[in-house]
Amino acid sequence: MGGYPAVTSIFDAATSVLRASDASEKARAGREVHDSWAAGDIDMNPGTSSLPERPGRPESPVLVPPAHVPKRKVGTPEGRIALLHALTHIELNAIDLAFDMIARFGPGVPDDIRHEFITDWLTVGDDECRHFLMLSDHLQALGSSYGALPAHDGLWEAALKTTDDVMARLAIAPLVLEARGLDVTPQMIDSLRHAGDATSAQILSVIYEDEISHVAIGARWLKELCSRAGFDPRERFQDYVRERFPGGLKSPFNHEAREMAGLERNFYLNLTE
Ligand SMILES: [Fe+2]
Ligand SMILES: [Fe+2]
Numbered sequence: 001m002g003g004y005p006a007v008t009s010i011f012d013a014a015t016s017v018l019r020a021s022d023a024s025e026k027a028r029a030g031r032e033v034h035d036s037w038a039a040g041d042i043d044m045n046p047g048t049s050s051l052p053e054r055p056g057r058p059e060s061p062v063l064v065p066p067a068h069v070p071k072r073k074v075g076t077p078e079g080r081i082a083l084l085h086a087l088t089h090i091e092l093n094a095i096d097l098a099f100d101m102i103a104r105f106g107p108g109v110p111d112d113i114r115h116e117f118i119t120d121w122l123t124v125g126d127d128e129c130r131h132f133l134m135l136s137d138h139l140q141a142l143g144s145s146y147g148a149l150p151a152h153d154g155l156w157e158a159a160l161k162t163t164d165d166v167m168a169r170l171a172i173a174p175l176v177l178e179a180r181g182l183d184v185t186p187q188m189i190d191s192l193r194h195a196g197d198a199t200s201a202q203i204l205s206v207i208y209e210d211e212i213s214h215v216a217i218g219a220r221w222l223k224e225l226c227s228r229a230g231f232d233p234r235e236r237f238q239d240y241v242r243e244r245f246p247g248g249l250k251s252p253f254n255h256e257a258r259e260m261a262g263l264e265r266n267f268y269l270n271l272t273e
Pocket of ligand 1: 091094127128131207211
């Protein structure tokens with residue numbers, strides 16, 4: 001595998017994805033780690049690298065408060081570019097979240113299920129890399145590019161509140177933030193179609209389908225790790241959300257997609273703001 005020794009540690013490989021600062025390079029490196037793991041070229045030795053304080057990021061986009069990010073009105077070409085840019089930025093964060101799940105929390109997962117945990121989050125990570133590349137290519141086809149507009153850091157700030165506990169990370173990243181994506185994406189797809197932008201709508205449809213499986217992987221691992229620790233997963237989820245996502249959840253919910261992912265209504269219905 002290019003850039004790595006013949007047999008490398010998955011924790012070193014995941015950390016190198018986190019450290020990559022060029023966005024496209026990060027996405028390509030993530031896909032390469034996924035493929036090398038699948039080919040058996042990477043093992044679970046502890047490795048030698050330490051986690052970066054923050055993941056590597058390109059110099060642009062500049063990060064600004066959410067209110068300063070351009071409006072995403074899908075009725076105009078500029079508004080659609082603003083929407084696609086915001087989504088591309090989310091996917092870049094999602095790449096880092098998936099590889100952070102492996103590098104930060106993988107070593108602490110019980111021995112007998114660690115391999116499976118890593119495989120699941122590499123599947124997610126590979127999807128996020130693909131999503132990022134699809135969207136950034138599309139932005140270029142529209143005459144823009146990732147980094148051309150400012151973006152905000154809300155996603156990573158939410159992640160930073162859960163660096164101490166894998167179950168908290170599972171509750172907040174896949175089961176609050178990605179699940180929120182399931183709630184809002186169908187409406188975006190409709191609006192894009194309505195505005196005559198079938199290509200963007202199609203890209204979002206592919207992403208939407210994949211994201212259901214990411215929420216499913218999050219739900220499965222929260223339930224598994226809770227049951228091993230003797231916790232009720234629903235109670236634990238609710239405690240984490242109240243503690244670490246104090247704004248509460250936004251309705252309306254996409255109950256159907258959430259249920260397909262194994263995130264039952266009784267997990268989230270009483271957590272609305
Ligand atoms: Fe994604
Ligand atoms: Fe995702």
